[in-house]
Amino acid sequence: MPGALVLGIGPFLLSLVPMGPPLIWIPATAWLAWRGDYGMAIFLGLWGTFIVSGVDNVLKPYLISRGGNLPLVIVLLGVFGGLLAFGFIGLFIGPTLLAVAYSLLLDWVADNRARQPVK
Incomplete structure (x- = not known):
């Protein structure tokens, strides 16, 4: 060839x-x-x-996803979504933004569970 x-x-x-x-x-x-x-x-x-x-x-x-303790779906969505939204630089921005959002969501859910009174 x-x-x-x-x-x-x-x-x-x-x-x-x-x-x-x-x-x-x-x-x-x-x-x-x-x-x-x-x-x-x-x-x-x-x-x-x-x-x-x-x-x-x-x-x-x-x-x-194994290295960053993120679900594989989050990483895949971050890579492909970042590429579509931001172009080449989105390969790095997309997974980073989704990782931050995922961490904030987990902290918010854990905080709300701690504040709820026990019945």
Whole structure:
């Protein structure tokens, strides 16, 4: 495949953006299929779907949520919502804002439970 170095570095750089690596491996898969190399096209499509995108979109948020004691759903919503709302910088702002809001909500709920009289 021509440009293998670019095809290797491209997903690495685009992995900073959610859903970035498919911008490289989907066209490469289509190109292989267009050339008639169906075996490699199927392999690259499966590799990109399960290995590259699986790690990028499932494993990274899971590890982030474990490191910060946040639910995985909060991290995923923060990453994708931040990207949609703020662009590239939203990748960092979104999860941070949701983490702060989640912590404040937990403190507020705990404070209200402590103030309620026992019946």
